[in-house]
Amino acid sequence: MAAADPSRPVAIMSDTPTIVLDHVSKWYGDLVAVSDLSFSIGPGVTALLGPNGSGKSTTLKMICGLLGPSTGAITIDGLPARGDSKAYRNLGVVLDIEQVYPYLSGREFVRMNAQLQKLPDVDAATERALAIVEMTDAANRKVGGYSKGMRQRIKLAGALVHDPNVVLMDEPLNGTDPEQRAHMIRLMWELGRQGKTLLVSSHVLSEVERFAENIIVIINGKLGAAGNYRTIRERIDNHPHIVRLGANEPRKLASALVTLPQISSVRIDKDGRVFVETGELRDFYRMVPRLAKEQNVRLTELQAADESLESVFSYLVER
Amino acid sequence: MASALWRPLPVFMLTIRQFFGGKSVWVVAVLAFLPALFGMIYWFDSGDNPPAYFLAENIYRPLVIATLLPITVLILATGALGNEIEDATLPYLTLKPISRLRIVFEKLLATLVVSLPIILGGLLTTYLIVFRGDAGESESLSFLWALLASAAAGIVAYGAVFLLVSLFVARALLVGIVYALVWESLLGRFLTGLKIVSIRHYTESILVGMADDRDIALTGATGVATSVVVIVAVVIAAMLISTWRLRNLNLE
Numbered sequence: 001m002a003a004a005d006p007s008r009p010v011a012i013m014s015d016t017p018t019i020v021l022d023h024v025s026k027w028y029g030d031l032v033a034v035s036d037l038s039f040s041i042g043p044g045v046t047a048l049l050g051p052n053g054s055g056k057s058t059t060l061k062m063i064c065g066l067l068g069p070s071t072g073a074i075t076i077d078g079l080p081a082r083g084d085s086k087a088y089r090n091l092g093v094v095l096d097i098e099q100v101y102p103y104l105s106g107r108e109f110v111r112m113n114a115q116l117q118k119l120p121d122v123d124a125a126t127e128r129a130l131a132i133v134e135m136t137d138a139a140n141r142k143v144g145g146y147s148k149g150m151r152q153r154i155k156l157a158g159a160l161v162h163d164p165n166v167v168l169m170d171e172p173l174n175g176t177d178p179e180q181r182a183h184m185i186r187l188m189w190e191l192g193r194q195g196k197t198l199l200v201s202s203h204v205l206s207e208v209e210r211f212a213e214n215i216i217v218i219i220n221g222k223l224g225a226a227g228n229y230r231t232i233r234e235r236i237d238n239h240p241h242i243v244r245l246g247a248n249e250p251r252k253l254a255s256a257l258v259t260l261p262q263i264s265s266v267r268i269d270k271d272g273r274v275f276v277e278t279g280e281l282r283d284f285y286r287m288v289p290r291l292a293k294e295q296n297v298r299l300t301e302l303q304a305a306d307e308s309l310e311s312v313f314s315y316l317v318e319r
Numbered sequence: 320m321a322s323a324l325w326r327p328l329p330v331f332m333l334t335i336r337q338f339f340g341g342k343s344v345w346v347v348a349v350l351a352f353l354p355a356l357f358g359m360i361y362w363f364d365s366g367d368n369p370p371a372y373f374l375a376e377n378i379y380r381p382l383v384i385a386t387l388l389p390i391t392v393l394i395l396a397t398g399a400l401g402n403e404i405e406d407a408t409l410p411y412l413t414l415k416p417i418s419r420l421r422i423v424f425e426k427l428l429a430t431l432v433v434s435l436p437i438i439l440g441g442l443l444t445t446y447l448i449v450f451r452g453d454a455g456e457s458e459s460l461s462f463l464w465a466l467l468a469s470a471a472a473g474i475v476a477y478g479a480v481f482l483l484v485s486l487f488v489a490r491a492l493l494v495g496i497v498y499a500l501v502w503e504s505l506l507g508r509f510l511t512g513l514k515i516v517s518i519r520h521y522t523e524s525i526l527v528g529m530a531d532d533r534d535i536a537l538t539g540a541t542g543v544a545t546s547v548v549v550i551v552a553v554v555i556a557a558m559l560i561s562t563w564r565l566r567n568l569n570l571e
Contacts, residue, residue, distance in 0.1 A: 085419075093410070099406040099407060101337070103341075122326065
């Protein structure tokens with residue numbers, strides 16, 4: 001099952017990789033969550049982009065050692081993260097966990113992280129981390145009373161308290177307000193500029209653009225695309241989308257559709273369903289109902305034709 | 320409070336804060352001091368029994384050892400790690416450069432540091448209520464030591480075992496209650512061969528052996544030294560299996 005396939009894409013994003021995934025798969029019974037994923041990333045901010053349920057969190061949890069891969073190997077700075085707790089001296093992880101110990105104050109939580117890291121100067125490290133996330137003023141309040149955005153920041157302070165070289169973040173912008181979001185993005189840039197390796201997951205393309213130089217797209221647990229933001233964006237935008245339409249008079253609809261400038265091809269299958277290829281999905285969706293009304297055709301179906309790369313890309317763009 | 324302990328024992332201190340942050344400590348305290356109320360019965364109706372016999376046979380063995388002690392320890396021990404799994408907060412501890420054995424050790428230590436004084440305090444109070452004027456006599460005191468040593472052994476053993484259980488089942492509290500009530504009470508009583516795999520048997524053996532009182536007896540009692548060795552072995556085994564489990568646990 002899911003044997004390493006040499007034809008599968010391998011994304012090598014750096015000459016000096018810090019995180020390396022080598023033919024990693026994870027399955028639960030019959031369900032394949034991650035399938036033969038190989039990539040290596042180096043210093044700077046890399047986004048792990050994909051729709052919800054595409055395997056981003058599973059991948060991050062395998063990288064940090066919370067989950068063991070079913071097959072394949074993962075290393076961080078040459079060390080396997082699972083089974084060797086020493087790897088965590090150089091790794092900071094912000095998971096998408098709702099709870100932070102509500103009975104601790106923010107400062108106590110960060111201090112505890114410093115103590116668990118066995119830092120020589122716990123106080124200095126704690127205050128430094130609190131300052132980085134701008135939580136010094138709220139540090140004495142109980143975490144139980146924090147907003148979601150504040151919890152995200154205190155979790156980040158806990159993950160950065162030992163100044164790690166590698167930082168993993170699972171959807172860190174979830175639940176933040178615009179101001180907190182801007183601050184978080186500035187922070188990611190700054191950490192990337194310092195030469196740290198950041199791997200940040202997100203399901204929002206427009207958000208990723210603001211913080212990541214490089215992007216790895218995961219779709220259905222597989223590597224969908226990889227490269228810098230512009231390459232990915234072009235690939236997504238220029239990718240023809242296939243849309244399926246149903247109507248009471250498919251032939252009439254098809255001949256009318258041919259006149260639309262957004263469309264590159266139209267065909268009808270033997271069941272009378274119309275397939276349209278378009279490079280400008282949004283415009284097309286806007287035009288179709290008007291066209292149908294003009295032609296007095298009743299639309300019965302209008303949807304992306306399959307769950308392939310195209311539909312996922314359109315999902316990412318439409319956000 | 321004791322903030323100097325955070326540095327050497329961060330997981331321990333976190334767990335202590337967790338216990339006092341919720342209701343569990345207060346539930347435990349109420350259960351631990353319940354026997355003291357039953358002790359007052361002795362003032363009105365001693366049934367012509369000596370106080371040691373009354374305390375051992377009417378309160379300690381049927382009520383404390385059989386039910387209250389396992390359940391109080393259960394509440395704390397399953398909460399110590401089980402709550403972290405339930406709230407998904409365990410990665411805050413496991414994604415750190417500390418060994419899994421140390422996490423287990425500190426979690427157990429926190430469980431014991433809270434449960435030992437509370438449960439033993441409840442028993443001491445019960446002892447004072449039942450023995451009243453005779454509480455200071457040397458004969459009474461040797462019974463007290465037997466009582467406290469037996470209970471302490473039970474707390475440590477149940478603490479380690481229930482911590483382990485909480486790493487394997489989501490509803491550890493329920494499973495633990497069934498274990499304490501069904502396994503330890505019923506099976507141990509009717510199928511005498513099962514005694515040797517029941518924590519209750521060894522705690523009672525320690526009581527009976529140390530109390531050295533003809534009226535407080537246990538058929539097939541194990542010697543005190545052997546009982547202590549068995550309990551130490553149980554604790555070590557439970558901690559090692561917990562560590563192994565924590566190392567291999569897949570956290571979703």
